[in-house]
Amino acid sequence: MTLLxxxxxxxxxxxxxxxxGISLTVNPGEVHAIMGPNGSGKSTFAQILAGxxxxxxxxxxxxxxxxxxxxxxxxxxxQKGIFLAFQYPVEIPGVTNAYFLRSxxxxxxxxxxxxxxxxxxxxxxxxxxLKIVDMDPAMVNRAVNSGFSGGAKKRNEILQxxxxxxxxxxxxxxxxxxxxxxxxxxxxxxxxxxxADRSTIVVTHYQRLLNYIVPDFVHVLADGRIVKSGGKDxxxxxxxxxxDWLLExxxx
Amino acid sequence: xxxxxxxxQFAAFSSNGGGAGPAWLPALRQRAFDRFSALxxxxxxxxxxxxxxxAAIAETTFKPVRGTEPTTDLTALAPYLVDAGFxxxxxxxxxxxxxxxxxxxxxxxxxxxxxxxAIANDAGFVQEHLASxxxxxxxxxxxxxxxxxxxxxxxxxxxDCVVDTPLHIMxxxxxAASGASIFPRVLIAAGRHSKxxxxxxxxxxxxxxxxxxxxxEVRLDDGAYIEHYKVQREATDAYHVATVQAxxxxxxxxxxxxxxxxxxxxxxxxxxxLGAPGGEGRLNGLYMLAGDxxxxxxxxxHHADEHTASRExxxxxxxDSSRGVFNGKVLVDPIAxxxxxxxxxxxxxxSDTAKIDSKPxxxxxxDDVRCTHGATVGRLDDTLLFYLKSRGIGKETARALLTYxxxxxxxxTIEVDALRESLEALAFEQFNVATVS
Numbered sequence: 109m110t111l112l113x114x115x116x117x118x119x120x121x122x123x124x125x126x127x128x129g130i131s132l133t134v135n136p137g138e139v140h141a142i143m144g145p146n147g148s149g150k151s152t153f154a155q156i157l158a159g160x161x162x163x164x165x166x167x168x169x170x171x172x173x174x175x176x177x178x179x180x181x182x183x184x185x186x187q188k189g190i191f192l193a194f195q196y197p198v199e200i201p202g203v204t205n206a207y208f209l210r211s212x213x214x215x216x217x218x219x220x221x222x223x224x225x226x227x228x229x230x231x232x233x234x235x236x237x238l239k240i241v242d243m244d245p246a247m248v249n250r251a252v253n254s255g256f257s258g259g260a261k262k263r264n265e266i267l268q269x270x271x272x273x274x275x276x277x278x279x280x281x282x283x284x285x286x287x288x289x290x291x292x293x294x295x296x297x298x299x300x301x302x303x304a305d306r307s308t309i310v311v312t313h314y315q316r317l318l319n320y321i322v323p324d325f326v327h328v329l330a331d332g333r334i335v336k337s338g339g340k341d342x343x344x345x346x347x348x349x350x351x352d353w354l355l356e357x358x359x360x
Numbered sequence: 361x362x363x364x365x366x367x368x369q370f371a372a373f374s375s376n377g378g379g380a381g382p383a384w385l386p387a388l389r390q391r392a393f394d395r396f397s398a399l400x401x402x403x404x405x406x407x408x409x410x411x412x413x414x415a416a417i418a419e420t421t422f423k424p425v426r427g428t429e430p431t432t433d434l435t436a437l438a439p440y441l442v443d444a445g446f447x448x449x450x451x452x453x454x455x456x457x458x459x460x461x462x463x464x465x466x467x468x469x470x471x472x473x474x475x476x477x478a479i480a481n482d483a484g485f486v487q488e489h490l491a492s493x494x495x496x497x498x499x500x501x502x503x504x505x506x507x508x509x510x511x512x513x514x515x516x517x518x519x520d521c522v523v524d525t526p527l528h529i530m531x532x533x534x535x536a537a538s539g540a541s542i543f544p545r546v547l548i549a550a551g552r553h554s555k556x557x558x559x560x561x562x563x564x565x566x567x568x569x570x571x572x573x574x575x576x577e578v579r580l581d582d583g584a585y586i587e588h589y590k591v592q593r594e595a596t597d598a599y600h601v602a603t604v605q606a607x608x609x610x611x612x613x614x615x616x617x618x619x620x621x622x623x624x625x626x627x628x629x630x631x632x633x634l635g636a637p638g639g640e641g642r643l644n645g646l647y648m649l650a651g652d653x654x655x656x657x658x659x660x661x662h663h664a665d666e667h668t669a670s671r672e673x674x675x676x677x678x679x680d681s682s683r684g685v686f687n688g689k690v691l692v693d694p695i696a697x698x699x700x701x702x703x704x705x706x707x708x709x710x711s712d713t714a715k716i717d718s719k720p721x722x723x724x725x726x727d728d729v730r731c732t733h734g735a736t737v738g739r740l741d742d743t744l745l746f747y748l749k750s751r752g753i754g755k756e757t758a759r760a761l762l763t764y765x766x767x768x769x770x771x772x773t774i775e776v777d778a779l780r781e782s783l784e785a786l787a788f789e790q791f792n793v794a795t796v797s
Binding site for chain 1: 742744747749750751752753754758761762764765766767769771772784
């Protein structure tokens, strides 16, 4: 069964149309890369999938696991297995990573009719997941992203993803601002979490990340529309030729 | 009218113990009372009280504390101790409670005594320092405190003395304080290169409708580092007025933190004068209000010499119909070149009827300075909320966590770990977040 089916999605922010009819189908186990120049709407698309309240969907539908999620609050989407790794993760002073993640973990379990897990057992889970992103165990007791470097914040996003085990992970420019070592760790973390029943949407400006997270499909977004789709070779072509040739084609 | 009622009380007080002690003391009291009489209580026509009416205090006749035995015991105090291992001086309804106090961890060279004992044994020192910093000529409440001062704490830190264990001074109001006024007084004289943290807690334990009118004076000699934490947890129908006045010599750090959650009406004056190069004043605070509480902070940093610095971070969380006031005054004298000042006040309004008046007030008479101020008033940030919700956390929990996080940013500046942790736990509890582990 199709995991995610986006059809003719239109969205606005403050009466400006940002998405002008996006259609996309993601099957279980697939990795889709969404690329495009700045201002193409690719980050907006990622945030709308997670339910960001700043955007208004004015047309089309998002069907996930066979049901429209347009009316679902962000927390409900998360409880159904959608995860967005933020381009700019926020800082939450005073709230430790452990507490924050356990709250999230338990709310998701509760919503799915599972029992909550106690703090000690949760620490065991954390210890396991920390290895995936090669993070210092001391980070567990630090306040969420508070005073973290850009790279540590991105790594923390992947840690959260590892703990919450989403069915659909959306990475919004997770590679931006990362040096090559951090990029490799983040990408390896994502790859370790890959499973036949889990799908990933990677939003990125650069082809570089796709050397590590190899996509099954590449879509190019420009001016709120998908102007070209292809296999992983499309990313290489974009790297070599830039976006301009596609933009000309789009407006012609 | 109420100034009149104090006249009778002062006459009675002077003839009944208040007139005792070395001759300079009754003279000081009389001078202070005369100033209070002349000034009267401030009104909202006074610029310094523009947003805060103290009419409720002026129109109430607060009686002296009745001479009954205090009912407070250690069990009742337990939730307010912060850390039982701290050196502790407890005053119940303004009177020293020796049996509740403990000085186990105090270095021998430090002198910490009650004001009464200091007047008896160290009169010269008290005469030199009492009311030497607080402005009893212009501040009616400080004058009133000085007129009626009965007991308090005198801390003398000798040069180079570093005290690792904080001193916790607790001002407790129990049921015998109901309708009465209490006049806490603290003198801290920190010698050259000395270092210490002092916590002053104001705790309502059964008292109602009382007035706490406190004055703390802190003198820092060259290189001294003093932390002063004011933890105001008065009864919710009490009145609280306090003045903290520091005087900083060369290369000193005075770090003051004002935490306020109690009292129906409170006003805290946090003042410091940076009188020599290299001095740094850090004035931080957190107020969390609900119901119809009114809480006013006035900070005043006087940069009186070159190369001095000040940092202020105040945060407020206001619910229901509560009202907060923050007035941050900074004065930079002509001589005070290279002043580096930064002031920030952020308020979070949790309801439509809560209100904050935030007034930075910078008067700069030097031309080579860096002084900034910033204030925000608002609701929880949508992006922050979205972040938490996108992790599966429901709206109510997300709001509670973010409100707590907002408070923590201010509490993070507290250097005494046990105090920071206990205030974090209080904030956590207040916003109904499940028990932290």
